[in-house]
Amino acid sequence: MCKFRVFFISTPAIGNLVPIVEFAQRLVHHDPRFSATILIISLSQRPIVNSYIQSRSSTYSNINFIHLPPVDSPSPDQYQSAVGYISLVSQKHRPHVKDEIAKLQQTESDSARVCALFVDMFTTAMIDVANELNIPCYLYFASPVTFLGLMLHLPVIDVQLATEFIESDNELIVPKDPATELIIPGFANPLPPKVLPTSVLKRRSDGYSWFLYHTRRYVETKGVVVNTYRELEKYAITSVEATTTVPRIFPVGPVLDLAGPIEWHPERDQQDRIMKWLNNQPRSSVVFLCFGSMGSLGRSQLREIAIGLERSGFRFLWSIREPPKGKLDLPGEYASVEEILPEGFLNRTAEIGLVCGWVPQVTILANQAIGGFVSHCGWNSILESLWYGVPIATWPIYAEQQMNAFELVAELGLAVEIRVDYRSESGDMVLAEELERGIKRLMDGDDEVRRKVKEMSEKSRMAVMENGSSCASLTSLIENLTSGIS
Numbered sequence: 026m027c028k029f030r031v032f033f034i035s036t037p038a039i040g041n042l043v044p045i046v047e048f049a050q051r052l053v054h055h056d057p058r059f060s061a062t063i064l065i066i067s068l069s070q071r072p073i074v075n076s077y078i079q080s081r082s083s084t085y086s087n088i089n090f091i092h093l094p095p096v097d098s099p100s101p102d103q104y105q106s107a108v109g110y111i112s113l114v115s116q117k118h119r120p121h122v123k124d125e126i127a128k129l130q131q132t133e134s135d136s137a138r139v140c141a142l143f144v145d146m147f148t149t150a151m152i153d154v155a156n157e158l159n160i161p162c163y164l165y166f167a168s169p170v171t172f173l174g175l176m177l178h179l180p181v182i183d184v185q186l187a188t189e190f191i192e193s194d195n196e197l198i199v200p201k202d203p204a205t206e207l208i209i210p211g212f213a214n215p216l217p218p219k220v221l222p223t224s225v226l227k228r229r230s231d232g233y234s235w236f237l238y239h240t241r242r243y244v245e246t247k248g249v250v251v252n253t254y255r256e257l258e259k260y261a262i263t264s265v266e267a268t269t270t271v272p273r274i275f276p277v278g279p280v281l282d283l284a285g286p287i288e289w290h291p292e293r294d295q296q297d298r299i300m301k302w303l304n305n306q307p308r309s310s311v312v313f314l315c316f317g318s319m320g321s322l323g324r325s326q327l328r329e330i331a332i333g334l335e336r337s338g339f340r341f342l343w344s345i346r347e348p349p350k351g352k353l354d355l356p357g358e359y360a361s362v363e364e365i366l367p368e369g370f371l372n373r374t375a376e377i378g379l380v381c382g383w384v385p386q387v388t389i390l391a392n393q394a395i396g397g398f399v400s401h402c403g404w405n406s407i408l409e410s411l412w413y414g415v416p417i418a419t420w421p422i423y424a425e426q427q428m429n430a431f432e433l434v435a436e437l438g439l440a441v442e443i444r445v446d447y448r449s450e451s452g453d454m455v456l457a458e459e460l461e462r463g464i465k466r467l468m469d470g471d472d473e474v475r476r477k478v479k480e481m482s483e484k485s486r487m488a489v490m491e492n493g494s495s496c497a498s499l500t501s502l503i504e505n506l507t508s509g510i511s
C-alpha cells in the first residue's frame with residue numbers, strides 16, 4: 026500500500042516535462058511506498074505536450090496525471106519572452122494547483138501522506154502553494170549543475186554585469202573590456218561572457234528579471250534534484266555546494282526516456298522510415314544532426330549545412346524543422362524541404378543521406394550506424410548521447426546551450442567544437458567549411474574525445490545501477506522526503 030505521495034508541476038516543454046515524468050516513474054518503481062501525481066499545464070501552442078501525456082498515461086499506470094484547467098493568457102504587454110510568458114502562466118495556476126492537492130489530500134486514504142511538491146526551474150511560483158499547504162518543496166532541475174551554479178550566482182554577478190558591460194535596449198550586453206571573463210560556481214575555467222544565456226545577456230529584458238525571481242526562489246526549497254550524475258559533473262557539484270547558498274543537491278541522473286518518441290510521437294510513419302534506412306547503414310558511419318524540440322535554423326544557414334555535409338562526404342541523417350511563427354510556438358514540419366536546399370542536393374545525396382523532420386532521437390542514438398551527433402547541446406540530448414557513447418560536435422542555439430557546449434568542450438573534453446557561442450538571433454552563421462571541418466574531426470579524428478565519451482557512457486550506466494552514485498543519491502533523497510513523516 027502506498028504511503029507517501031509526491032506532486033510535480035512542470036513547465037509545458039518536452040525538455041523539462043519528460044525527465045520529470047521519468048523521474049517520477051523511477052521514484053515509484055524504486056520505492057513502492059511512493060505514489061506520484063503530475064499536474065499538467067497545457068498550452069494551446071504546444072499540442073505535443075498533450076500527445077506525450079496521453080501516451081504516457083496509458084504506459085505509466087502507477088502515475089496519476091492531472092490536467093489543470095486553462096487560465097487566461099497573460100496580455101502581450103505583460104511579457105516579451107517565452108520565459109516571461111511561462112512564468113506568468115505558472116503563477117496564474119497557483120489556485121488550481123492548491124485545489125488539486127487539497128482535493129487529493131482529503132480523499133487520500135489515511136496511510137498516504139503528501140511529502141513533497143516538486144517545482145521546476147520556471148514553476149517556482151508554486152512554492153507559495155507548498156508553503157500555504159505546509160508541504161516541503163523541492164526543485165527538480167533538468168539542466169546541468171553548472172547552469173544551476175550560474176542561476177544561483179546571478180544576484181552576485183548582476184553588479185558586475187551592470188558595471189563592466191555596455192547595455193542598450195534589446196541588444197545583448199557586451200563587456201567594456203573584451204578580455205573580461207566571469208568566475209561562476211561550477212566552472213573550473215573562467216567563463217567567456219558570450220556563452221551566457223541570451224536571457225542573461227539581455228539584462229533589461231523580462232526574461233532576465235524572471236531569471237532573478239526564480240533563482241531567489243530556488244534557495245527556498247529543501248533540496249535540488251538534478252538530472253546529472255556525480256561522475257559527469259563532479260567538479261561542478263562540489264563547487265556549487267561549497268560556494269553558493271544552494272540547499273542540498275541530489276544528482277539522480279541520467280534520467281532518460283529510453284523508449285522515447287518512437288512510442289509517444291504521433292508521426293509514426295516518418296519514424297519507421299528513418300529506422301528502416303538507418304538499419305541498412307554500416308556501423309558508426311552516419312553523422313546525425315538534430316537541434317532539439319525547439320530548435321530551427323534559417324534558410325541560408327540550412328543551405329550552408331547542406332553544402333558542408335555534401336563536402337564532408339559522410340553519410341548523414343539530418344532533422345530539419347520549420348521555424349515557428351509565434352514566440353511560443355514550436356517549430357513545425359516543412360511541407361517540402363526540396364525548395365529550401367541547394368538545387369539537386371537531395372538527388373546527389375540520395376544514396377548517403379536522409380533529410381527528415383521530427384525524429385525519434387534516443388532510438389537513433391542507440392542505433393549502431395550512428396558515429397557522431399551534431400547537437401544543439403540541450404541537456405537531455407547530451408545525456409542521451411553520452412549514454413550511448415556517441416560523441417557530440419557542439420552547435421548550441423538557445424537557452425543555456427552555449428554554456429552546456431562550453432562545459433562539454435572546455436571543462437570535460439567530451440565533445441568536438443563546431444561552435445560554443447553560436448546565437449542565431451544575432452545573424453550568426455556557421456559556414457559550410459566550418460561544419461565540414463567539425464564533421465571530419467567528429468567522425469574521423471579526435472580519438473581522445475571518442476575514448477572519453479565511451480568511458481563516460483559506462484559511468485552513466487553504473488551511476489543508476491544498484492549501489493551506483495545516483496541510486497545512492499535517490500536513496501538519500503527518499504530518506505529526506507520521509508524523515509519526520511510517520
Ligand SMILES: O=c1ccn([C@@H]2O[C@H](COP(=O)(O)OP(=O)(O)O[C@H]3O[C@H](CO)[C@@H](O)[C@H](O)[C@H]3O)[C@@H](O)[C@H]2O)c(=O)[nH]1
Nearest residue numbers: 040167168317318383384385386387403404405406424425
Ligand atoms: O526531433 C527531435 C527533437 C528532440 N527530441 C527529444 O527531445 C528532447 C530534447 O531535449 P533537450 O535536448 O534537452 O533540448 P530542448 O528540447 O531544447 O530542451 C530545453 O530543456 C533542456 C533541459 O532543461 C535544456 O537543456 C535545453 O537547453 C532547453 O532548450 C530530447 O529528449 C530529444 O531526444 C526528439 O526525440 N526528436
